[in-house]
Amino acid sequence: MEKDIRCPLEYGLAIFGGKWKSRIICVLAAQAPLRYSILRKEMGNITDAVLSSTLKELIADGMVLRTSYDEIPPRVEYQLTEKGTSVVPILQQICQWAGAYHKEEQIHPMIQCEKCDYR
Numbered sequence: 001m002e003k004d005i006r007c008p009l010e011y012g013l014a015i016f017g018g019k020w021k022s023r024i025i026c027v028l029a030a031q032a033p034l035r036y037s038i039l040r041k042e043m044g045n046i047t048d049a050v051l052s053s054t055l056k057e058l059i060a061d062g063m064v065l066r067t068s069y070d071e072i073p074p075r076v077e078y079q080l081t082e083k084g085t086s087v088v089p090i091l092q093q094i095c096q097w098a099g100a101y102h103k104e105e106q107i108h109p110m111i112q113c114e115k116c117d118y119r
Helices: 008-016 019-031 036-043 048-060 082-086 088-101
Strands: 064-069 075-080
Touching: 008 019, 008 088, 019 036, 019 048, 019 064, 019 075, 019 082, 019 088, 036 048, 036 075, 048 064, 075 082, 082 088
Parallel strands: none
Antiparallel strands: 064 075
16 A cells, blocks of 8 residues: 555545546446447546546556457457456445435436436
8 A cells, every 4th residue: 555545445545536437447347348449438528648547547456457459450458357346336335325415417427327226
């Protein structure tokens, strides 16, 4: 663990917290493996730079597996590891909790959010 992380909760939030990491995990949980272009399309308004750097962080943390195929053109796919899959129920619980307090009408909900039981 990093020196500034003092408890397991801080570690968990560093691994899957924030706007993009949890979204990437949810997208991959719903329809993995995915190629980069499909993942980016599913994410909506994320930039290539942010998606690329966030994927690298999730790979380094052991949450996402990147598989390269020796083909022409090259093919790369992303999917959750066992560690990444293990966090999905936690994110669903957070979603259910937040749904009880956040009742804003969403114009374009994510496909993954429509599968949550929070509504």
